[in-house]
Each structure stands twice: as structure tokens, then as C-alpha cells.
Amino acid sequence: MICPNCGSECDENQMFCTKCGTKINSFENDIVTTPPDNTFENILGGISSKEPESTNLNKKDYAREHESTKSESKSAPAQEKIKQHKESREVKKVNSKAVYQSTGNVSNNMKTKKSKKSSKEKIAIIAVVAIVLVTASVFVTLAIKESTMTKKYNRYYSIGNKYYTEKNYKDAKTQFINASNNAFTKEQKIKAYEMVYTIDEIIGGYDQEEIKYLELLIDTDDTNINYYEDLIVLYQNNDMENKIQPLINSAPSNLQEKLKNFDGTIPVAGVDEGTYDKPLEISLEAEEGVKIYYTIDGSNPKESSTKKEYITPVKLEEEGTFTLRAYSIDKNGKSSKEMTAKYILDFKKVDAPQVEPQSGNYTSEQKISVTVPEGCKVYYTTDGTMPTKDSKVYKKEIKIPKGNNVYYFVAIDDEGVISNVVTRAYNYQPTKISYDEAVNSLANSLVSSGKLENSDGTFKNGDVAYFNYEKTIEINKQDYYIITCDIETSKGGRKSSETYAVSCENGTSSKAVGSGDSYSLSSDNGENTTTEE
Structure with missing residues (x-):
């Protein structure tokens, strides 16, 4: 009960407010009982309680007859008449009494029925x-109570908001709890409960109290899915998983x-732990807005230097045993419970590729040839x-290009199983051919292409070809002799002039295209072997 004067809480049985002394209860009866009004009942009954009229008439008759018999007492006939009169009077008396009793019974029955009916009404x-x-009293009491409690609620809530804005969370929480205790409407309760829960989240370390207020919120409003999700997270992080399914069912x-598909903040691995014969890519999922950190070496992800923030799926590509440990951190810095999963990778075997030539030092040009296992591709x-x-x-x-070169080769099948790695190291330092050897190689090449008739540069018609050294230059990481071939007629006039690049390593020649001091190779009118690097 609320005191209508000061608004203090009072016991329902108190007569006076213990705070201000105002009278709040009354022990007087609301209904005053009065003696029954028989007149009303008699009127309804229609029968009087007086002696019947017929009886009075009989008495008068008797008096007159008594006087008559007195005057005749001296004569015998008179005596006989008196006797007869007495007998007649007795008969009438009996009849009168019977009629009176019968009429009285009817009157009493009617009177009783009318009395009962009137009492029920x-x-x-x-x-x-x-x-x-009572109903009016209840409504008035509730109205007074609502007004008083709402006034208190608004005061406590306003002060709490002020402290909350100032980040004085401890005092703000106290005020919001007071507001919740004075909340009268559903909306008031929800607002106060939410603020207490929010502050507990910010402060941290109040999981049990957060659980309490979320349960209160769900009891007040069971349509807000956020309340359920937050409560599931708290159940997960406080070893209360046995409460999750009943919560969902309710x-x-x-x-x-x-809610059945809600994972909470504890990371969930997309691949079940177990033994696998191929590499894995493991996704980690948690509710939106959290950051996930993990390790795969079994170390504590909260402390280990090997921990990583989860951004892309975790790749396990080598054989071995891996222990994946992960946890999440929400926007308030609260850590989730940790998840752990163990993976054993024991791959089915894929043959390694066969690579030739073997590692070593080479002075002549070499080409690498690889035998690819069936059902696989080789990558390097x-x-x-x-x-x-x-x-x-x-x-x-x-x-193989000039210099030191290291190659790594693996075979990978359609399921992603990787073979052992094959390594090859080559040191190719080619021995340069002499300029004369380069000229001979070029002359033979031109004879083969039909540009010269003889390797010594002579023609049957007397024309002569002359070779002139221009320079040695590096093109595409190889050294080349740049040689010009001029053909003169028998009369001494110049017939043609072309420039060639002859490899210092193997004597192969290509037509060279000059641009200032640099040259590039052309495949026209000469050999030019295109190879992959």
C-alpha cells in the first residue's frame, strides 16, 4: 500500500503511515445492519396478524344468546332451549376455531416465503x-500508486542518466536499480533493466547480475531476440550450457x-576435429561485431606470441598434428570462452616429380625436363x-639462365594433396666462343638460309660477303657478338648490309635490330630459338 500523502510503502494492515502519520486504513464496517422492517413484509404478504373477524362475531352472538337464555331460565322449555343453545354454541366454536387455524397457517406460509425472498434481494x-x-477503491488506489511510483521512477532514472553521461557508472547503476524498483509500467521496467545490464557489460565482472537482468527483460518482453542472444552468450561463457535449450524452447x-542457428561469441570451427588425408581450410565463426584470435600450435591464444587475428580461413597444408585454440573479444573488451579442436593430417601419398638434369655446375646451355605424375600438375x-x-x-x-638458380618443384593432385618437394640448384657459367667461331657459325647459318652461296662469303657471280665486328653486348641476360655482314658486287659496289647477333655461349645467331646503342633480337633471316625462362 502507498501512503497518499508522502508516497511511502506501507503494509496493507497498517492503519497509519509510519513516516508521516497519515491515516491510510479504516476498520469501520461499510455496511450497517438494521432491524428487519416487518411492516414491509406484512404488506407484501397481504395478511394481518390480528385475530380473525369471524371469531369476534361468534362472541357477540354468544352474548346476545346468553342474555336471552337468562330471561327464560325459570321455565323448562327455556332450560331446554339453553341446553340446545349451548350445544349449538360448542359446535360453532369448534368450526370457528378450525377456520381460524386454517387461515392462520396460510398467512404464516405466505409471510415466510415473502420474508426469504426479501432477504435474498x-x-x-x-x-x-x-x-x-471495492472496484472503485482498487482503481483509486492503483491510480495513486501509479502516480507516486512514476514520479519516483522518473527522478531516479533522470539522475542515473546524468551519472551515465558522466561515465560515473557505479552511481548510475544504483539509480537505475532504484528506478527499476519503482517502475510501474512494462516500458519503465524495460528501460531500467536495460540500463543496469548495459552498465554491467561496460564495467565487466558482473556476469551473474547480467544473467539476472536479461532473464527479467525476457520475462517482461519475450519478443526481443537480442535479449535471448546475449543470454545465450552468457550461459556459454559461464558453463551454463544446460540452460540454453530450455531458453530456446521457451x-x-x-x-x-x-536462436537454434545462433553460435554466440565462442568461435565455431567450420571443420570438425579429426584425422584427414588432405590439406584443410578451416573457417571460424562467431556473432557479428567480435574479433577472433587463434593459435594452431596448442598455445594459449590469449598469451601466446604466435596468436593471430582471424581474417581468412586457417590453412593446414602439411602433415602433422595441429591443435586449434580460439576465442573472441567483443566491443567492450569482454573475452569469450575458448574453443579447442585437434586435427591430424596424414596425407595420402602423391609421387614426387622427376626433374632432370641434376643439380650442378654447367658451362653449356641446359634445359630442365620434368616428368609429371599421373593425375597431377607440377608447380615450381x-x-x-x-x-x-x-x-x-x-x-x-x-x-636455365646464366648464373646461380634454385628451383622448387611439387606435384599436386585434384584433391589438393601435395607431393614432397624436389629441389634443383644450377650454376650455369657458359664458356664464351671466340669471335672467329662466332663468324663461322653465322656464315654457316646464312648459307643454310640461302643468303650466302659459300661459308667463305664468295658467290659464283663474283660478289663477296664481308663480316665486320661491331661490339659485344648483353641481350636478355646473355652475351652476344654484334656482327655486320656486307655484300659487295664484283665491281665493288655495296649490294646489301645486315646486322646479326651471335650468342657468345652457343653460336646461335639472330638478326639484330639496333636502336641507338642498344639492340634487340629478331627472328627474321636467322636462327632464333625461343625458350621459357
Whole structure:
């Protein structure tokens, strides 16, 4: 009960407010009982309680007859008449009494029935009046209570908001709890409960209290799925998983399917732990808005230097045993419970590719040839990294460039199983041919192409070809002699002039196209072997 004067909480049985002394209760009876009004009942009954009229008439008759018999007492006949009169009077008396008793019984029965009916009507009227009075009293009391509690609620909530804005969370929480204790409407309760829960989240370390207020929120509003999801997270992180399914079952049917698919903040691995014969890519999922950190070496992800933030799926590409440990952190810095999963990778075997030539030092040009295992592709690298499916695919022989070169080769089948790595290291330092050897090689090449008749440069018609050294230059990481071939007529006139690049390593020649001091190779009118690097 609320005191109408000061708004203090009072016991329902108190007569006076203990704070201000105002009278708040009354022990007087609301209904005053009065003696029954028999007149009303008699009127309804229609019968008087007086002696019947017929009896009075009989008495008068008797008096007159008595006087008559007195005057005749001296004569015998008179005596006889008196005797007869007495007998007649007795008969009438009996008849009169019977009539009176019969009439009285009817009157009493009617009177009783009318009295009972009237009593029931009075009780019904009194009950209706009592109900109306009680109902009115309840409404008035509730109105007073609502007004008083709302006034207190607004005051506490306003002060709490002020502290919350100032980030004085401890005092803000106290005020919001006071507001919740004075909340009268559903909306008031929800607002106060939400603020207490929010502050507990910010402060941290109040999981049990957060659980309490989320349960209160769900009891007040069971349509807000966020309350259920936050409570599931707290159940997960406090070893209360046995409460999750009953919570989901108690939710409205339109929320249950979504809640069944809700993972919470504990990371969930997309691949079940176990033994696998091929590489794995493991996704980690948690509710939106959290960051996930993990390790795969079994170390504590909250402390280990090997921990990584989850951005893309975790790749396990080598054979061995891996222990994946992960946890998440929400926007308030609260850590989730940790998940752990163990994976054993024991791959089925794929034959390694066969690579020729073997590693070594070479002075002559070499080409790498690879035998590819059936059902596989061979990938290779030259930058020192291990090859993957994203590396270069071996398609044809590879020409080894000058200098030190290291190649890594692997075979990968359709299921992603990787063979052992094959490594080859080559040091190719070619021995240069002499200029004369280069000229002879060029002359023979021109004879083969039909530009010269003889390797010594002579023609039957007297024309003569002359070779002139221009320079030695590096083109595409190889050294070349740049040689000009001029053909003169028998009369001494110039017939043609062309420039060639002859490899210092193997004597192959190509037509050279000059641009200032630099040259490039052309495949026209000469040999030019195109190889993959």
C-alpha cells in the first residue's frame, strides 16, 4: 500500500503511515445492519396478524344468546332451549376455531416465503454495492500508486542518466536499480533493466547480475531476440550450457529457428576435429561485431606470441598434428570462452616429380625436363618460396639462365594433396666462343638460309660477303657478338648490309635490330630459338 500523502510503502494492515502519520486504513464496517422492517413484509404478504373477524362475531352472538337464555331460565322449555343453545354454541366454536387455524397457517406460509425472498434481494443488492465500492477503491488506489511510483521512477532514472553521461557508472547503476524498483509500467521496467545490464557489460565482472537482468527483460518482453542472444552468450561463457535449450524452447516460435542457428561469441570451427588425408581450410565463426584470435600450435591464444587475428580461413597444408585454440573479444573488451579442436593430417601419398638434369655446375646451355605424375600438375618456383597451386605450372622444358638458380618443384593432385618437394640448384657459367667461331657459325647459318652461296662469303657471280665486328653486348641476360655482314658486287659496289647477333655461349645467331646503342633480337633471316625462362 502507498501512503497518499508522502508516497511511502506501507503494509496493507497498517492503519497509519509510519513516516508521516497519515491515516491510510479504516476498520469501520461499510455496511450497517438494521432491524428487519416487518411492516414491509406484512404488506407484501397481504395478511394481518390480528385475530380473525369471524371469531369476534361468534362472541357477540354468544352474548346476545346468553342474555336471552337468562330471561327464560325459570321455565323448562327455556332450560331446554339453553341446553340446545349451548350445544349449538360448542359446535360453532369448534368450526370457528378450525377456520381460524386454517387461515392462520396460510398467512404464516405466505409471510415466510415473502420474508426469504426479501432477504435474498437485500443480500444481492448489498453484494453489488460492495463489489462496486471495492472496484472503485482498487482503481483509486492503483491510480495513486501509479502516480507516486512514476514520479519516483522518473527522478531516479533522470539522475542515473546524468551519472551515465558522466561515465560515473557505479552511481548510475544504483539509480537505475532504484528506478527499476519503482517502475510501474512494462516500458519503465524495460528501460531500467536495460540500463543496469548495459552498465554491467561496460564495467565487466558482473556476469551473474547480467544473467539476472536479461532473464527479467525476457520475462517482461519475450519478443526481443537480442535479449535471448546475449543470454545465450552468457550461459556459454559461464558453463551454463544446460540452460540454453530450455531458453530456446521457451521463446516464441518465430524466434526459435534463429536462436537454434545462433553460435554466440565462442568461435565455431567450420571443420570438425579429426584425422584427414588432405590439406584443410578451416573457417571460424562467431556473432557479428567480435574479433577472433587463434593459435594452431596448442598455445594459449590469449598469451601466446604466435596468436593471430582471424581474417581468412586457417590453412593446414602439411602433415602433422595441429591443435586449434580460439576465442573472441567483443566491443567492450569482454573475452569469450575458448574453443579447442585437434586435427591430424596424414596425407595420402602423391609421387614426387622427376626433374632432370641434376643439380650442378654447367658451362653449356641446359634445359630442365620434368616428368609429371599421373593425375597431377607440377608447380615450381625460382624465388626461394615453396610452390603452391598459385605458382607457375610446368608445361614445357625450361631453359636455365646464366648464373646461380634454385628451383622448387611439387606435384599436386585434384584433391589438393601435395607431393614432397624436389629441389634443383644450377650454376650455369657458359664458356664464351671466340669471335672467329662466332663468324663461322653465322656464315654457316646464312648459307643454310640461302643468303650466302659459300661459308667463305664468295658467290659464283663474283660478289663477296664481308663480316665486320661491331661490339659485344648483353641481350636478355646473355652475351652476344654484334656482327655486320656486307655484300659487295664484283665491281665493288655495296649490294646489301645486315646486322646479326651471335650468342657468345652457343653460336646461335639472330638478326639484330639496333636502336641507338642498344639492340634487340629478331627472328627474321636467322636462327632464333625461343625458350621459357
